[in-house]
Amino acid sequence: xxxxxxxxxxxxxxxxxxxxxxxxxxxxxxxxxxxxxxxxxxxxxxxxxxxxxxxxxxxxxxxxxxxxxxxxxxxxxxxxxxxxxxxxxxxxxxxxxxxxxxxxxxxxxxxxxxxxxxxxxxxxxxxxxxxxxxxxxxxxxxxxxxxxxxxxxxxxxxxxxxxxxxxxxxxxxxxxxxxxxxxxxxxxxxxxxxxxxxxxxxxxxxxxxxxxxxxxxxxxxxxxxxxxxxxxxxxxxxxxxxxxxxxxxxxxxxxxxxxxxxxxxxxxxxxxxxxxxxxxxxxxxxxxxxxxxxxxxxxxxxxxx
Amino acid sequence: xxxxxxxxxxxxxxxxxxxxxxxxxxxxxxxxxxxxxxxxxxxxxxxxxxxxxxxxxxxxxxxxxxxxxxxxxxxxxxxxxxxxxxxxxxxxxxxxxxxxxxxxxxxxxxxxxxxxxxxxxxxxxxxxxxxxxxxxxxxxxxxxxxxxxxxxxxxxxxxxxxxxxxxxxxxxxxxxxxxxxxxxxxxxxxxxxxxxxxxxxxxxxxxxxxxxxxxxxxxxxxxxxxxxxxxxxxxxxxxxxxxxxxxxxxxxxxxxxxxxxxxxxxxxxxxxxxxxxxxxxxxxxxxxxxxxxxxxxxxxx
Numbered sequence: 222x223x224x225x226x227x228x229x230x231x232x233x234x235x236x237x238x239x240x241x242x243x244x245x246x247x248x249x250x251x252x253x254x255x256x257x258x259x260x261x262x263x264x265x266x267x268x269x270x271x272x273x274x275x276x277x278x279x280x281x282x283x284x285x286x287x288x289x290x291x292x293x294x295x296x297x298x299x300x301x302x303x304x305x306x307x308x309x310x311x312x313x314x315x316x317x318x319x320x321x322x323x324x325x326x327x328x329x330x331x332x333x334x335x336x337x338x339x340x341x342x343x344x345x346x347x348x349x350x351x352x353x354x355x356x357x358x359x360x361x362x363x364x365x366x367x368x369x370x371x372x373x374x375x376x377x378x379x380x381x382x383x384x385x386x387x388x389x390x391x392x393x394x395x396x397x398x399x400x401x402x403x404x405x406x407x408x409x410x411x412x413x414x415x416x417x418x419x420x421x422x423x424x425x426x427x428x429x430x431x432x433x434x435x436x437x438x439x440x441x442x443x444x445x446x447x448x449x450x451x452x453x454x455x456x457x458x459x460x461x462x463x464x465x466x467x468x469x470x471x472x473x474x475x476x477x478x479x480x481x482x483x484x485x486x487x488x489x490x491x492x493x494x495x496x497x498x499x500x501x502x503x504x505x506x507x508x509x510x511x512x513x514x515x516x517x518x519x520x521x522x523x524x525x526x
Numbered sequence: 527x528x529x530x531x532x533x534x535x536x537x538x539x540x541x542x543x544x545x546x547x548x549x550x551x552x553x554x555x556x557x558x559x560x561x562x563x564x565x566x567x568x569x570x571x572x573x574x575x576x577x578x579x580x581x582x583x584x585x586x587x588x589x590x591x592x593x594x595x596x597x598x599x600x601x602x603x604x605x606x607x608x609x610x611x612x613x614x615x616x617x618x619x620x621x622x623x624x625x626x627x628x629x630x631x632x633x634x635x636x637x638x639x640x641x642x643x644x645x646x647x648x649x650x651x652x653x654x655x656x657x658x659x660x661x662x663x664x665x666x667x668x669x670x671x672x673x674x675x676x677x678x679x680x681x682x683x684x685x686x687x688x689x690x691x692x693x694x695x696x697x698x699x700x701x702x703x704x705x706x707x708x709x710x711x712x713x714x715x716x717x718x719x720x721x722x723x724x725x726x727x728x729x730x731x732x733x734x735x736x737x738x739x740x741x742x743x744x745x746x747x748x749x750x751x752x753x754x755x756x757x758x759x760x761x762x763x764x765x766x767x768x769x770x771x772x773x774x775x776x777x778x779x780x781x782x783x784x785x786x787x788x789x790x791x792x793x794x795x796x797x798x799x800x801x802x803x804x805x806x807x808x809x810x811x812x813x814x815x816x817x818x819x820x821x822x823x824x825x826x827x
Contacts, residue, residue, distance in 0.1 A: 282743070283740050287660075302720075305541040306719055313546075451752060490768045490771070494764070497767075
């Protein structure tokens, strides 16, 4: 049995760079590019008030506490609200304090519901890419619906942040249609719907060259919600170890490090402190580039086209 | 998609809050941080076969036969009221800090000397329900009745009626309306969405919300915390960041405690270490929630 039989969606590639990644020279001769990613979801998750059959009850401090189906889970709603009301501003302050830039994976509807915050993102120098129209599982949409949601997301983010998004990242994972639709739309520079490498790579979609910048759900504060990360120190340690190894590899083969953040998780003071500790640690080394994903994409187009 | 107008039951969602501009708070004595230790007093009021519930709390396995007592779990709960309570009370005395008890009325009825000690030693009492129960499963009328019974019971066991309320995990869409309707509550804590108290409006009546936390909470000993140091580390890290923010914008830090969890000696030692650490800094106020509410009424009305 081969894996050559065509099925919908991207062809699998288990080989990638085959042990010979490109020799990357990041700007300023950096040995490592660190992409801080803030997921801006709160306000666009499943909610009874938005006509959904249930509240979003996972990915927070007390996931899936037993609750009657169809009833508003006000505790869950409230835990999400912490993210946009408090966590967002704390992360913005920490990035300012440490003078680093990030990329926001922003759900369009979430930004519509917190317009001052939406404006602050680009105003403070951070990047914005689309994390969907709402924070939604796109595999549940038809191809037409997904195309429509992409269009709505673009228009909405252009309105709330001043510029259309040129990157895309789904909730957890794409559908078999996503990449084709993103390329078809024509205005995206890259997508991040991949977890399979430590560097960007080119792919081809119906003959068109398309850039993929992989993301990371392991170096990710989602572990706090999943019961995988205990105290904040464990997240800090994961990041430090990740950095130490990649910095060493970066002596000869610079790579990129993505860090996934959620305002309602790492936005709590204890965990934000651990993140701040890590950023300060990384900044204490020479040759460390805290890059926006747009900059990484730009570098790849210019140097590894 | 525009912001949702409130066409459904329950409070309007607010994902904006203070919009990045919280009030500039000056806690009493110029404190930079208000720390609200919260002890959940639940043991004795949880689901139990002996109280006529079809099943007890989640214990050994999810498919534990209905109606079969899980004596091990009952016993683990009893640790809380028999041993954990007294250990925490002693630690608070030793370190001279006050706390707030989120007390389930029936639990206090079943441990009357302990109930008297709470206010006796200067701690606050907020109602955590009539029993430790999911109020979402009660109808509006039944929930109103349970609120009334909780007030009367806590007045009897502790000498004063409660003026704060906090549900088990989360409120129903009726809870806040019923509390405001009842008329004697100063605030509720059924919110996890901010680092400071805030005002809300319930059918035209101004009402104070003092948010709580499931993040700075010993329930994580049931999931991701292994060592007692894990909780101690969380609290110290929480404190460090809030203390720094408190240089210009003082906030509050809620700490959720359960007598059957953090009341275990090793974990209590971790809590002890944290309180000692926090007290070593100037401008740290270990406040009861009643005091925080009072400050908010006096200065941020």
